[in-house]
Amino acid sequence: MSISINPDKCTGCETCVTACPFAAIEMRDGKAYITEACTVCGACVDACEFQAIDRTEEAAKPAVDLSAYQGVWVFAEQHKGDIASVSLELLGEGRKLADKRKAKLSAVFIGSGIRDKAAELIAHGADIVYVADDPALKDFNDDSYAAVLTTLAKQHKPEIILAGATAIGRSFFPKVASTLYTGLTADCTMLDIDAATGHLHQTRPAFGGNIMATIVTPNHRPQMATVRHKVMKPAARNGSRTGDIIDVTFKQAGTVRTRVVKTVEELTETVNICEADIIVAGGRGLGSAKNFAMLEELAKVLGGAVAATRGAVDEGWIAYSHQVGQTGKTVCPKLYIAAGISGAIQHVAGMSSADVIVAINKDPDAPIFNVATYGIVGDVNEVIPAMIKKFREIRG
Ligand SMILES: Cc1cc2nc3c(=O)[nH]c(=O)nc-3n(C[C@H](O)[C@H](O)[C@H](O)COP(=O)(O)OP(=O)(O)OC[C@H]3O[C@@H](n4cnc5c(N)ncnc54)[C@H](O)[C@@H]3O)c2cc1C
Ligand code: SF4
Ligand code: SF4
Known part of the structure; x- marks a missing residue:
């Protein structure tokens, strides 16, 4: 793309000079002039009410066959x-x-x-x-x-x-x-x-x-x-x-700049959320780190893993490795229980492919209900203990 001034149309009003965020337009002999500082952003084109600035799109040619x-x-x-x-x-x-x-x-x-x-x-x-x-x-x-x-x-x-x-x-x-x-x-x-x-x-x-x-x-x-x-x-x-x-015969082309000195296996006591079929996730609505123990208990009864929102991670209630979402992990379990989670787009981006989503939130208008298969409007402090009790009974 290129930007050029049509001097016949330019009235010298200088509107484009102030419209250009890169100070790339100068006035020369009463006409606008595009300098080398132009980044071809296009902001000046619409600013000129006299249509004196042309934007030319050059069709890019394939670089290869x-x-x-x-x-x-x-x-x-x-x-x-x-x-x-x-x-x-x-x-x-x-x-x-x-x-x-x-x-x-x-x-x-x-x-x-x-x-x-x-x-x-x-x-x-x-x-x-x-x-x-x-x-x-x-x-x-x-x-x-x-x-x-x-x-x-x-x-x-x-x-x-x-x-x-x-x-x-x-x-x-x-x-x-x-x-x-x-x-x-x-x-x-x-x-x-x-x-x-x-x-x-x-x-x-x-x-x-x-x-x-x-x-x-x-x-x-x-x-x-x-x-x-x-x-x-x-x-x-x-x-x-x-x-x-x-x-394929391996032949190193170029130099190898790194050498593996030692490999250390990551030790974790919890199920990896990326591989879990059942995930119990908590958000800021849980209110405290202590309440994450409730989720761990529910996850244990169901044989699942515990996940969290960035909100809960930022509060310091759970480690980042449990965060689901755009800047966390993407998960696709059979069942995702979202407790005290508002349903921000950045969280939903990491869990919306779950087969079944159960949302628990005390706010009936929380966006999480838009992606939930089943919604429970209620307080997590009442609903989670009731779920633990019921699943324990069912699972013996
Ligand atoms: C660039 C960027 C990247 C991001 N990446 C991520 C990401 O990867 N993952 C992520 O999760 N977020 C991410 N976020 C943050 C995201 O926008 C939200 O701020 C975050 O998901 C909110 O977390 P939350 O639902 O726990 O908290 P809140 O939004 O505060 O929601 C808490 C919810 O709990 C409910 N609640 C409160 N008390 C109770 C109760 N007693 N019982 C039941 N419900 C209750 C409330 O009604 C509310 O809906 C990102 C944001 C940005 C800008
Ligand atoms: S806004 Fe248009 S008419 Fe005015 S100086 Fe710039 S190019 Fe010329
Ligand atoms: S295209 Fe952008 S950088 Fe170039 S002169 Fe116009 S406003 Fe300035």
Whole structure:
């Protein structure tokens, strides 16, 4: 896009000079003049009542031959050989995208001693699995993992590459995207594809979660995105599916700048909220840290995990690792009990995919009731103990 002044129309009124937030317009010989400070923001165009400022949209040309790129790829993350559940979710979603494009779905599987698990990726939807199995790839390392993926991507030219928005995906995917000179949309919650052009519609929360932005990468390939855990459903396992497992010889391109000195397992006594089928979540309406003990008791009776809003975390009632929402974790349990939670959009963004949501709030107009399957208007101090008592009776 470019901005220019039409001197024949410019009356020299100077309105645009004050309208420009970047002080990029000067008056020269009674006419407005755009200087090099212009950021092409466009604010001056509407400010000029004489239509003396033109904005020209230049159609961007594809940077590469888009038709040379085909197929959907998923980076299949693994931990000690166990395939991460987010990767199975991505295979489910990748399968749908590939089918719409009548293309193949491939998985890239990197690690050491993992080859015998590759068939599992085919059972979950992949047509091809590229396996880089090498002792040098035992521990995750940005440089090594990026080297494997960029080498393969340059060789096979996939149209789309997806990874989970996990610590690993978030760490090495930007390096891959910048090496391949393409765009990357982080933390997507929804994907779709234009079947004709192959443009991937990558949707993610923006502006503090107040809007959902759909981003496309129209002129570069591959199109790369990281996707949040638990926002997509994994495809059902089908052990009779067949596909190709292709062994890839690992050759480090460039230097490896980091070395894993020691790995320490995280110790936790509670169920991980990302994996829990039942979650009992509390908000500021609980009133105190002490009252979270009630939720823990209910979670224990139900065999579930305890989660919280940012409100409760900010109060210091529970650790951040339990926070659900836009700046916390995304969960998708079978049952989500929301106690004393108002239902702010940033919280709902992390839990609205739960199968059943039960909301307890003393305010009948609380927004949480808009997403709840069942609503209980009442005081948590009465409702939660009653639930504990009843479930104890039912469960013996
Ligand atoms: C950029 C950004 C990111 C954010 N990220 C997150 C995020 O990841 N997760 C998140 O949760 N929030 C997030 N927030 C904050 C979010 O906007 C809300 O402020 C927060 O979710 C509110 O928490 P709450 O529902 O516990 O508290 P409140 O909004 O204070 O609601 C408390 C509710 O409890 C009810 N209540 C009070 N007493 C009782 C009682 N005795 N019995 C029953 N009900 C009662 C009240 O009616 C009220 O509805 C974010 C905000 C921003 C700006
Ligand atoms: S607002 Fe329009 S007419 Fe006025 S000085 Fe700027 S370009 Fe010229
Ligand atoms: S486009 Fe923006 S930066 Fe450029 S002159 Fe107009 S207002 Fe100033």
